[in-house]
Amino acid sequence: MPDVNIILGPPGTGKTENLLRIVDRELKDGTAPDRIAFVSFTNKATDEARDRAKTKFNLTDNDFPFFSTLHAFGKRQLGLTKTEIMDKNSFREFADSYGIKLKTITLDWDGNGIITTDNQYLKDINKSRMQGLELDYYYNKANLDYPWHDLLWAQQSLEEYKHQTGKCDFTDMISQYVEFGPVPPIDVVIVDEAQDLTKLQWDMCRKMWKNSKRVYISGDDDQAIFRWTGADIEHLIKMEGNPSVLKKSYRCPKKIHSIAQEIVNRIENRREKMWEPRDEEGEVKFHSYPGTVDVSEGNWMILATCKYMLKDFEEELRYQGLLYTKFGEHPVSKSLLRGVDAWKRLNDSEEDISYNDVKAIYSNLKSEVGVTRGYKNLQTIEEGKSYNMENLVMNHGLLNTGVPWGVAFTAIGDQDKSYIMSMEKQGGLMADARINLSTIHMSKGGECDNVAIMTDLSRANRDEMEINPDDTNRVFYVGVTRAKKSLHIIQPQSYGGFII
Numbered sequence: 174m175p176d177v178n179i180i181l182g183p184p185g186t187g188k189t190e191n192l193l194r195i196v197d198r199e200l201k202d203g204t205a206p207d208r209i210a211f212v213s214f215t216n217k218a219t220d221e222a223r224d225r226a227k228t229k230f231n232l233t234d235n236d237f238p239f240f241s242t243l244h245a246f247g248k249r250q251l252g253l254t255k256t257e258i259m260d261k262n263s264f265r266e267f268a269d270s271y272g273i274k275l276k277t278i279t280l281d282w283d284g285n286g287i288i289t290t291d292n293q294y295l296k297d298i299n300k301s302r303m304q305g306l307e308l309d310y311y312y313n314k315a316n317l318d319y320p321w322h323d324l325l326w327a328q329q330s331l332e333e334y335k336h337q338t339g340k341c342d343f344t345d346m347i348s349q350y351v352e353f354g355p356v357p358p359i360d361v362v363i364v365d366e367a368q369d370l371t372k373l374q375w376d377m378c379r380k381m382w383k384n385s386k387r388v389y390i391s392g393d394d395d396q397a398i399f400r401w402t403g404a405d406i407e408h409l410i411k412m413e414g415n416p417s418v419l420k421k422s423y424r425c426p427k428k429i430h431s432i433a434q435e436i437v438n439r440i441e442n443r444r445e446k447m448w449e450p451r452d453e454e455g456e457v458k459f460h461s462y463p464g465t466v467d468v469s470e471g472n473w474m475i476l477a478t479c480k481y482m483l484k485d486f487e488e489e490l491r492y493q494g495l496l497y498t499k500f501g502e503h504p505v506s507k508s509l510l511r512g513v514d515a516w517k518r519l520n521d522s523e524e525d526i527s528y529n530d531v532k533a534i535y536s537n538l539k540s541e542v543g544v545t546r547g548y549k550n551l552q553t554i555e556e557g558k559s560y561n562m563e564n565l566v567m568n569h570g571l572l573n574t575g576v577p578w579g580v581a582f583t584a585i586g587d588q589d590k591s592y593i594m595s596m597e598k599q600g601g602l603m604a605d606a607r608i609n610l611s612t613i614h615m616s617k618g619g620e621c622d623n624v625a626i627m628t629d630l631s632r633a634n635r636d637e638m639e640i641n642p643d644d645t646n647r648v649f650y651v652g653v654t655r656a657k658k659s660l661h662i663i664q665p666q667s668y669g670g671f672i673i
Contacts, residue, residue: 180389261280409444468625491591
């Protein structure tokens with residue numbers, strides 16, 4: 174049996190850096206890089222560990238065959254190719270073939286294999302498998318509100334489709350590895366974000382380290398907020414090994430740490446751990462309404478438990494003309510904003526503009542305003558050169574100059590047009606977005622100077638809190654601990670919110 178080390182890392186205590194130091198130490202002590210496995214939910218963590226080791230020890234990617242996500246590890250050990258794995262088109266073909274309703278499907282190739290879809294059957298089938306439960310047991314346990322035979326038929330149809338096409342899905346990469354995948358010669362296994370492992374993924378990890386000497390398990394059960402996807406947090410809470418706690422947070426100041434402790438102390442089922450804030454006071458403010466949060470300066474995360482709860486905040490940002498991202502995406506195309514900005518400079522000041530400016534203009538102009546046929550592909554434009562209005566008209570096919578951008582550019586709805594006009598008044602068309610709207614779940618692993626958190630709960634959230642308050646407390650614990658300097662708590666705007 175390997176020596177199992179459990180590293181518990183409260184928010185901002187440097188879990189990833191600690192794991193990187195472990196990799197450094199193992200390599201210095203003579204462990205061959207191809208006998209170290211570093212597995213995580215995203216390529217970001219594994220790539221960071223690999224790149225650091227490559228630089229420090231003069232190694233290459235090929236020296237680290239086992240630095241990967243769990244799914245990529247399973248795929249490699251099973252010898253699967255990408256064409257053998259179901260992608261979005263495969264799922265749509267399956268749905269069409271069997272008459273299953275499927276509008277949206279997203280497959281997280283870079284992460285833990287979560288299927289995001291509007292089809293409840295597919296979600297429940299995948300969840301039951303990741304939890305290691307028979308489908309009928311899962312159906313009764315989850316108290317699902319649709320007929321059992323519908324779910325069974327969907328499962329049988331999916332298995333039939335995979336058999337006929339010779340394809341497997343994300344979960345198969347794990348389950349098939351557990352069943353018959355080979356165990357490579359690995360001396361050291363490092364597992365990141367262990368609180369989010371499902372039962373099936375735990376089974377995979379245990380098989381991986383079957384013949385290993387040392388195992389390092391890093392995570393924090395207090396930040397286990399993906400139980401709804403099948404995460405088995407009980408496993409980490411009850412796991413036997415050599416425990417240690419990273420005790421110093423480099424993120425959370427004292428006042429924010431105090432709020433975090435109030436929330437975490439409400440969690441009954443947890444591993445006890447104490448941690449210290451960084452040596453600054455920080456700031457905590459309470460607000461009655463979202464509109465009282467001043468986001469005019471600094472970097473911000475605006476967090477809520479559900480996407481729709483961010484609507485009011487988004488409308489206020491649009492009214493103020495403040496550039497923001499929502500779930501990492503810009504509400505208006507960056508290409509369009511660049512095109513509008515360049516068009517204004519070209520028309521208002523006859524300023525020279527760059528190749529990329531011209532590209533943004535040409536790609537967004539309406540056809541009736543636009544560019545002479547044959548010029549829109551920019552074949553006459555050279556990168557690295559600048560262009561003025563006269564040059565573009567005379568030599569590069571530009572037409573109808575002097576037309577306002579609201580008329581010149583296509584695909585601008587009234588709401589976006591109003592938003593861009595507000596941004597113009599702020600002088601910020603090409604500014605970097607300082608504000609990101611996100612759900613708490615999507616913010617996990619991130620941090621920001623200033624965080625505003627909405628405490629409203631959906632009806633489903635309220636029902637869940639009555640059944641399992643620990644999970645709700647974990648969600649808000651994660652939310653408040655994203656803040657590095659100031660935390661702004663917005664009181665519930667409806668009945669039955671979370672009380673901080």
